[in-house]
Amino acid sequence: MFLRITISNILLMVFLSGICREIVVSPQEGLISLKQAIEMANHGDTIRVKPGTYECRNLFIEKPLTLIGEKGAVLDGGNESYVLKLLADNITIEGFEINNSGKSYTKDYAAIYVSGTSGFRIIANKIDQSFFGILVEKSRNGLIRDNRVNGNAKREDESGNGIHLWHCDSVKITNNEVSGMRDGIYLEFVSASQVTQNHTHANVRYGLHFMFSSHDDYVGNTFENNGAGVAVMFSKWIRMESNNFIKNWGTASYGLLLKEIYDGEVINNRFEENTMGIYVDGSSRVNYLNNTLKQNGWAIKVSGGCYSNQFSHNNFIGNSFDISYNSRMNDNTFHGNFWSEYTGYDLDKDGKGDIPYRPVKLFSYIVNQTPETIVLLRSLFVDIINFSEKVSPVFTPDDLVDDSPSMKMFL
Amino acid sequence: MIKILKYSFSDLIRSRWSYIYLVFYLILGFSLLFLNNDLSKAIITLMNIIVVLTPMIGTIFGVMYFYNSREFTELLLAQPVRRSRIFLGQYLGISISLALSLTMGLGIPFLIYGIFQSPEIFNFLMLLVSGTFLTFIFVALSINIALFNTNKIKGFGYAILMWLFFAVIYDGLFLISLVVFNDYPLDNLALTASFLNPIDLSRIMILLKLDISALLGYTGALFQKFFGTGTGLLSSIAMLLIWVMIPIFTMVKKSERKDF
Numbered sequence: 116m117f118l119r120i121t122i123s124n125i126l127l128m129v130f131l132s133g134i135c136r137e138i139v140v141s142p143q144e145g146l147i148s149l150k151q152a153i154e155m156a157n158h159g160d161t162i163r164v165k166p167g168t169y170e171c172r173n174l175f176i177e178k179p180l181t182l183i184g185e186k187g188a189v190l191d192g193g194n195e196s197y198v199l200k201l202l203a204d205n206i207t208i209e210g211f212e213i214n215n216s217g218k219s220y221t222k223d224y225a226a227i228y229v230s231g232t233s234g235f236r237i238i239a240n241k242i243d244q245s246f247f248g249i250l251v252e253k254s255r256n257g258l259i260r261d262n263r264v265n266g267n268a269k270r271e272d273e274s275g276n277g278i279h280l281w282h283c284d285s286v287k288i289t290n291n292e293v294s295g296m297r298d299g300i301y302l303e304f305v306s307a308s309q310v311t312q313n314h315t316h317a318n319v320r321y322g323l324h325f326m327f328s329s330h331d332d333y334v335g336n337t338f339e340n341n342g343a344g345v346a347v348m349f350s351k352w353i354r355m356e357s358n359n360f361i362k363n364w365g366t367a368s369y370g371l372l373l374k375e376i377y378d379g380e381v382i383n384n385r386f387e388e389n390t391m392g393i394y395v396d397g398s399s400r401v402n403y404l405n406n407t408l409k410q411n412g413w414a415i416k417v418s419g420g421c422y423s424n425q426f427s428h429n430n431f432i433g434n435s436f437d438i439s440y441n442s443r444m445n446d447n448t449f450h451g452n453f454w455s456e457y458t459g460y461d462l463d464k465d466g467k468g469d470i471p472y473r474p475v476k477l478f479s480y481i482v483n484q485t486p487e488t489i490v491l492l493r494s495l496f497v498d499i500i501n502f503s504e505k506v507s508p509v510f511t512p513d514d515l516v517d518d519s520p521s522m523k524m525f526l
Numbered sequence: 527m528i529k530i531l532k533y534s535f536s537d538l539i540r541s542r543w544s545y546i547y548l549v550f551y552l553i554l555g556f557s558l559l560f561l562n563n564d565l566s567k568a569i570i571t572l573m574n575i576i577v578v579l580t581p582m583i584g585t586i587f588g589v590m591y592f593y594n595s596r597e598f599t600e601l602l603l604a605q606p607v608r609r610s611r612i613f614l615g616q617y618l619g620i621s622i623s624l625a626l627s628l629t630m631g632l633g634i635p636f637l638i639y640g641i642f643q644s645p646e647i648f649n650f651l652m653l654l655v656s657g658t659f660l661t662f663i664f665v666a667l668s669i670n671i672a673l674f675n676t677n678k679i680k681g682f683g684y685a686i687l688m689w690l691f692f693a694v695i696y697d698g699l700f701l702i703s704l705v706v707f708n709d710y711p712l713d714n715l716a717l718t719a720s721f722l723n724p725i726d727l728s729r730i731m732i733l734l735k736l737d738i739s740a741l742l743g744y745t746g747a748l749f750q751k752f753f754g755t756g757t758g759l760l761s762s763i764a765m766l767l768i769w770v771m772i773p774i775f776t777m778v779k780k781s782e783r784k785d786f
Contacts, residue, residue, distance in 0.1 A: 485705050491697055493729065496701065
């Protein structure tokens with residue numbers, strides 16, 4: 116008898132804890148405090164938040180919960196500190212408007228802060244006027260999807276990043292929009308993650324910034340009009356595919372900066388109207404295939420210590436300088452690209468030009484040596500010396516040629 | 527003076543070369559716009575052409591017209607007209623007719639493609655203004671050369687050399703001096719040197735307007751700071767005006783003393 120009661124009690128408890136309750140929070144009736152709801156909730160419960168503004172300062176969530184904001188549910192941080200802190204596994208935050216985290220020069224206050232968890236899901240939130248947008252530390256297997264982070268950052272040192280990941284693993288960042296922050300998306304020590312279909316624009320510093328992050332994929336993102344473009348540093352086995360790098364204009368601005376990148380792939384991207392399309396510094400064994408570089412100042416600028424990179428089937432259209440080198444050494448191969456400035460012919464009609472193309476102009480070499488000479492850009496004299504150098508190269512790397520330039524643009 | 531201006535002007539307007547010049551610009555403008563349909567890019571390409579071509583046409587036309595109408599000039603000199611009026615009238619006649627060919631030849635295609643609805647209107651005006659200035663400057667310089675040289679062949683040679691100097695050789699010397707004095711701060715030298723040559727000055731004025739300034743890096747920032755402001759623009763135009771005034775002044779001086 117005693118045994119039966121005990122067993123049925125245990126069964127009941129298992130049953131009760133197994134069932135996921137839904138708790139409703141509403142500003143008008145019943146439960147009005149989100150904090151209270153979280154305290155009441157059991158593991159795995161869903162808290163549904165009705166429209167209204169909720170004060171929400173430094174709110175800890177320390178058990179696996181699903182928080183769903185109905186349209187118009189606003190969490191206001193009151194400019195004080197963090198807004199939400201996600202400190203347990205399997206927490207879902209969906210559909211909130213989150214405003215006004217605190218600002219600090221010593222603490223990384225964020226609208227949504229995630230630390231030491233696994234399986235977090237941050238979906239379709241709208242974050243405004245916050246120091247950091249979504250800040251994730253030491254977490255894995257997460258999803259950050261459909262969020263919009265807006266700010267009005269003016270200076271680098273007093274603003275935070277839109278989506279910031281540090282020491283993470285296997286996180287998917289998809290379809291977010293970040294504007295007006297310091298860096299749009301920042302990743303440091305993040306591995307095996309995917310960054311896809313995001314749009315970052317008008318951020319003060321980089322649209323995307325990642326360091327020491329290996330084995331990551333960046334696919335289908337658009338980086339537009341950011342202060343300094345996209346910076347990729349000290350990472351290995353990176354795949355960047357089908358991204359757009361547009362209008363990153365400025366004296367220290369580029370579409371894509373690759374610094375100390377090894378064994379990467381840069382495929383099918385578009386670089387349009389950037390001061391520098393791709394700036395490659397100390398990167399080796401990277402393949403650049405099927406990219407389109409159009410109307411950039413420098414399409415590709417290669418500086419010291421870049422070995423065994425391969426540039427194939429790219430379109431170079433109307434750039435002021437196609438390739439710029441700062442030395443006469445060349446260990447990279449250019450093969451079968453389309454160059455809009457190519458003036459050769461194709462007698463055997465195989466679609467490949469019969470005379471090799473030299474993408475490095477003498478003037479770009481001179482500009483590297485003496486930057487002030489750039490004032491002579493587009494003058495007749497420069498055209499003449501470029502032509503004579505083209506005929507018999509003396510200063511530019513003489514093995515830097517595209518032996519079979521394509522006659523047709525790649526689509 | 528107005529009468530002589532009118533005569534020279536109508537003489538040139540009726541001549542075949544003015545029409546060829548006009549038609550050339552018409553074809554250039556239309557084909558450029560037809561090929562890429564982007565006003566801003568078309569303006570950059572035109573800038574490349576105008577900066578080299580208007581000085582050349584101005585130089586050749588000026589020298590040619592002056593030598594060809596020499597007999598008529600001598601006839602005029604026998605009349606009770608002030609010498610400065612005669613030469614100024616002729617000078618203005620040539621310059622205005624060339625400038626008119628330029629503005630009409632480029633203006634018509636761009637008008638048809640809707641320059642007035644475009645934000646590029648200011649850049650386009652800049653292009654026309656600098657083209658006109660270059661015409662006035664180089665016609666004045668070439669008439670000077672013709673006045674100083676009675677020998678046609680010599681005069682023609684000097685005129686071509688002068689064009690070559692401003693269009694090519696100056697930039698070459700400029701480039702070499704920049705490379706040689708690499709170790710010194712060169713920003714102000716670059717700024718001054720490009721300010722002194724009317725061709726370079728117009729090229730940079732247009733380049734900076736066309737959003738290419740970011741390319742120019744640190745030096746570009748300096749240039750932008752100078753040319754980008756109202757004073758920069760005004761002083762560039764003042765410089766171009768000085769470039770027109772000095773040759774006109776020497777032309778008048780020389781013509782008054784020259785023994786025909």
